[in-house]
Structure formats: structure tokens, C-alpha cells
Amino acid sequence: MTFHAIGLMSGTSLDGLDICFAKFTKENSRWSFEILKAETLSYSQIWEEKLKNSIHFNSEDLLALNSEYGFYLGEKTKEFIEKYSLKNIDLIASHGHTVFHQPHRKFTLQIGDGRAIKIINQIPVVYDFRSQDVLMNGNGAPLVxxxxxxxxxxxxxxxxxxxxxxxxxxxxxxxxxxxxxxxxxxxxxxxxxxxxxxxxxxxxxxxxxxxxxxxxxxxxxxxxxxxxxxxxxxxxxxxxxxxxxxxxxxxxxxxxxxxxxxxxxxxxxxxxxxxxxxxxxxxxxxxxxxxxxxxxxxxxxxxxxxELIDFKEALLFAFMGVLRINTENNILASATGSFQNHSSGLIV
Structure with missing residues (x-):
């Protein structure tokens, strides 16, 4: 059983958007991987400022940014696919960019609407990996x-x-x-x-x-x-x-x-x-x-x-997307504190 997936990761330090295209193979219940293409796209000063200041946005502007950043992710993914002439992509898994993370109040927010990524690329997208875990009394982190x-x-x-x-x-x-x-x-x-x-x-x-x-x-x-x-x-x-x-x-x-x-x-x-x-x-x-x-x-x-130092998180979110598509558990209760292992992420 083999899957080809793209993982998207934007970290809190705003280094840029990590994109990783990898192959995952499962044989005799053991998984292996190979990173095929990967790169980091630095944010423009405008995007860096938007993401850095998003925690202070009012609700309307934050909702607008959620859509805008989703289309940004979609466009950058499309450019990445075309640049390397990638074929047979089973899914795109997007972490999004964290704005709020308050599990004790039962919410976490990673912006970048996965539906926008899907609209641009017409490839199945898995996103919003953390929210379900927070609703299940977990920390929503760490997920990898x-x-x-x-x-x-x-x-x-x-x-x-x-x-x-x-x-x-x-x-x-x-x-x-x-x-x-x-x-x-x-x-x-x-x-x-x-x-x-x-x-x-x-x-x-x-x-x-x-x-x-x-x-x-x-x-x-x-x-x-x-x-x-x-x-x-x-x-x-x-x-x-x-x-x-x-x-x-x-x-x-x-x-x-x-x-x-x-x-x-x-x-x-x-x-x-x-x-x-x-x-x-x-x-x-x-x-x-x-x-x-x-x-x-x-x-x-x-x-x-x-390549592993730089792209392990993006790789593992691609892997989490693969597990989600297969309805296999991709979050461990022992790691996050949720009341059970579960398969998390919205699929569009």
C-alpha cells in the first residue's frame, strides 16, 4: 500500500511555509517513507506581518485572513506541483498557521481554510488536525x-x-x-x-x-x-x-x-x-x-x-493526512491528554 502526499507546515517562528512531497509505504503493518521534493518558501514582509499580528485582529478581519491564507496556501502548493511536475498526488495535508491555542478553554485556531486549497488544486485536502483533540479534553499538541x-x-x-x-x-x-x-x-x-x-x-x-x-x-x-x-x-x-x-x-x-x-x-x-x-x-x-x-x-x-532536519514536521503532517484518509488513528491520547486515541482532521 503506497500513498503520495504533500504536507504543508507553517511554524510559530514564521520562518516560512514548509512544503514536503513524500511517498509512504505500508508493508506487513510497518510504515516507511521517502521525501521526494521539499522546499521552504519565505514569507513576504506583508505576509509575515499579517500572520504575526493576526492574534490582534478583530473577528471579521480574522475570518477574512483565514480565507485569504487558505488561497495563499493553495496557490503556493499549485506552484510547487507545477515546478516539479508532480503526478499521482493522493492528498494535501495542511497544518495551517496557529493564531490561538487555548486548550483549557476548549479551542485552538489554525488559519488557512482547507476548502480554498482544494478549490485551487482539485486534490483531496486534510486540515484542522488539532480542534477535535481539544474538544476531546486534549491539549491539541504535540501531534507528530x-x-x-x-x-x-x-x-x-x-x-x-x-x-x-x-x-x-x-x-x-x-x-x-x-x-x-x-x-x-x-x-x-x-x-x-x-x-x-x-x-x-x-x-x-x-x-x-x-x-x-x-x-x-x-x-x-x-x-x-x-x-x-x-x-x-x-x-x-x-x-x-x-x-x-x-x-x-x-x-x-x-x-x-x-x-x-x-x-x-x-x-x-x-x-x-x-x-x-x-x-x-x-x-x-x-x-x-x-x-x-x-x-x-x-x-x-x-x-x-x-532535508529531515528542515522538513520533518511537514513530512509528518503529510503522514497524518494519510492516516486520516485511511481512518487510522493519527493522534495519541498518551501524548495530548485526550480521553482516547483518534483519527483527526477535516477532509474536503
């Missing part, structure tokens, strides 16, 4: 652990370093997963002080000095003492992180927050005795951050090929 379980089980854990760091691993026979801490959503903001979109190789952080009282304040935030399942969103960062990152130079904030992220990630490795961890996501290229994680932990960091 099903892919980690079925495609990357040879590793003790899978860590994604994106806007937030999140991890999944097996514990007592169950796949658990949770957000560890913010990463690029904070680091990128302060890198912009230097007219850079991100702290390349962690060079700004490396040249800064960690503020120890600030580091202690960050490490003492209540979230880090809570048990999983748990997840983070931009609202949480605005409420818990942004107010205390003041009265310090941008370089020193980058040094301090990088140290904070490394400490929190290593703490999870150490507490769970994880020996080999697969690292993916844009933060994986931050050599200084990886060095600080190694400083705090003896866990072996596994770095795959760049």
Missing part, C-alpha cells in the same frame, strides 16, 4: 508523536527545535510527548534587534553574558514543574516570558535564553535517561545551543540529513 512512533522508533526520543521545543518518547509502554520550552519564538525576536531573522549558529548568544538572576527567574516558571501532557502557545510566551525579558541587552538576553532552553531540554533528557535523541527543526543549526545542551547532558545528539 504518531509519526515518531511509526516512522522513527529506532531512536529513544525525537526532539523538534522550532518556535518551541517539543519531544516524544516511549515511557512505560506509552508514547508521551509535550512542549519543553520556547526556543526560536523568543530567540528570533531578539535577533531582529541586529537586523537578523535568527541567531545564526548562536553567535550573538555566544558573545553575550548570561544574566544569572534572569536565568533563575526563567527556570523557576511554574510550567516547568508541571507534569505532561502540556503544551505552549504564543499567548503563554506573551504572559510568562516577555514581561521578564527587560532591562538587559539583546545580546545578553540571547545568551540567557539560550542557556535556559538548553538547561530545560537537558533536564528532560537526564530525568528520562534518554541515550539517543533525533534532533530536527531550525534550531538544530544553532551550534551554540546544541553545545550548551551537551554541557548539561551526556545524551547522544543524532543529526539526520538536512
Amino acid at each position: 508523536p504518531i509519526g515518531d512512533e511509526l516512522l522513527f522508533s529506532e531512536f529513544d526520543a525525537c526532539l523538534n527545535l522550532g518556535g518551541f521545543s517539543n519531544i516524544s518518547f516511549n515511557k512505560e509502554g506509552k508514547r508521551i510527548a509535550f512542549d519543553i520550552c520556547p526556543v526560536n519564538i523568543v530567540l528570533n525576536k531578539f535577533a531582529k534587534t541586529f537586523n537578523k531573522n535568527y541567531d545564526e549558529n548562536g553567535d550573538f548568544a555566544r558573545n553575550g553574558i548570561a544574566n544569572q538572576p534572569l536565568l533563575s527567574s526563567l527556570n523557576s516558571i511554574k510550567f516547568y514543574q508541571e507534569s505532561p501532557p502540556k503544551s505552549l502557545g504564543i499567548e503563554w510566551v506573551n504572559e510568562n516570558i516577555s514581561p521578564i525579558l527587560k532591562e538587559e541587552s539583546a545580546e545578553n538576553i540571547l545568551a540567557t535564553f539560550t542557556e535556559h532552553a538548553a538547561f530545560q531540554i537537558a533536564k528532560i533528557f537526564n530525568e528520562n535517561k534518554l541515550k539517543r535523541v533525533l534532533f530536527t527543526g531550525g534550531g538544530t543549526y544553532n551550534n551554540y545551543l546544541l553545545g550548551r545542551i551537551k554541557h548539561y547532558s551526556e545524551t547522544e545528539i543524532i543529526l539526520p540529513k538536512s
Whole structure:
């Protein structure tokens, strides 16, 4: 059984739109994959501003943006298909772009109407993967652990370093997963002080000095003492992180927050005795951050090929779309906290 699917992923750090075309094969109940084509499309300044500010839009403008961004996704997918002359595409799976994520209030919102993607491409679309899980008392995140379980089980854990760091691993026979801490959503903001979109190789952080009282304040935030399942969103960062990152130079904030992220990630490795961890996501290229994680932990960091570092999330949403089309479970209750495993995503 073979499927060809396109996965679309837009992360909270606004690096751009990741598009991944992959082949998935199931033989004797085991899944395998091959990334065939993939690329990241940087957002124009106009789109970056729209997505960044969408959390402040009124309801009418947000509904309009949901449609507009859906057509944007559809057009970019069509261009991608034509550029590589792709054929026999079974489905497009779109994560959308997260505006709100408040599972405790039973809602999460990823904009980018899948119906617009379908109208432009005339290919089945699966979208809105998170809402059903939130309605089922789940966190609506992290969702990719099903892919980690079925495609990357040879590793003790899978860590994604994106806007937030999140991890999944097996514990007592169950796949658990949770957000560890913010990463690029904070680091990128302060890198912009230097007219850079991100702290390349962690060079700004490396040249800064960690503020120890600030580091202690960050490490003492209540979230880090809570048990999983748990997840983070931009609202949480605005409420818990942004107010205390003041009265310090941008370089020193980058040094301090990088140290904070490394400490929190290593703490999870150490507490769970994880020996080999697969690292993916844009933060994986931050050599200084990886060095600080190694400083705090003896866990072996596994770095795959760049295409997997860059496109694992888009790949796994394509895979989740395949599972959804087959009515197989694509969300694990042990990871999100929902009351049962389920098959989530709207199909059009």
C-alpha cells in the first residue's frame, strides 16, 4: 500500500511555509517513507506581518485572513506541483498557521481554510488536525508523536527545535510527548534587534553574558514543574516570558535564553535517561545551543540529513493526512491528554 502526499507546515517562528512531497509505504503493518521534493518558501514582509499580528485582529478581519491564507496556501502548493511536475498526488495535508491555542478553554485556531486549497488544486485536502483533540479534553499538541512512533522508533526520543521545543518518547509502554520550552519564538525576536531573522549558529548568544538572576527567574516558571501532557502557545510566551525579558541587552538576553532552553531540554533528557535523541527543526543549526545542551547532558545528539532536519514536521503532517484518509488513528491520547486515541482532521 503506497500513498503520495504533500504536507504543508507553517511554524510559530514564521520562518516560512514548509512544503514536503513524500511517498509512504505500508508493508506487513510497518510504515516507511521517502521525501521526494521539499522546499521552504519565505514569507513576504506583508505576509509575515499579517500572520504575526493576526492574534490582534478583530473577528471579521480574522475570518477574512483565514480565507485569504487558505488561497495563499493553495496557490503556493499549485506552484510547487507545477515546478516539479508532480503526478499521482493522493492528498494535501495542511497544518495551517496557529493564531490561538487555548486548550483549557476548549479551542485552538489554525488559519488557512482547507476548502480554498482544494478549490485551487482539485486534490483531496486534510486540515484542522488539532480542534477535535481539544474538544476531546486534549491539549491539541504535540501531534507528530504518531509519526515518531511509526516512522522513527529506532531512536529513544525525537526532539523538534522550532518556535518551541517539543519531544516524544516511549515511557512505560506509552508514547508521551509535550512542549519543553520556547526556543526560536523568543530567540528570533531578539535577533531582529541586529537586523537578523535568527541567531545564526548562536553567535550573538555566544558573545553575550548570561544574566544569572534572569536565568533563575526563567527556570523557576511554574510550567516547568508541571507534569505532561502540556503544551505552549504564543499567548503563554506573551504572559510568562516577555514581561521578564527587560532591562538587559539583546545580546545578553540571547545568551540567557539560550542557556535556559538548553538547561530545560537537558533536564528532560537526564530525568528520562534518554541515550539517543533525533534532533530536527531550525534550531538544530544553532551550534551554540546544541553545545550548551551537551554541557548539561551526556545524551547522544543524532543529526539526520538536512532535508529531515528542515522538513520533518511537514513530512509528518503529510503522514497524518494519510492516516486520516485511511481512518487510522493519527493522534495519541498518551501524548495530548485526550480521553482516547483518534483519527483527526477535516477532509474536503
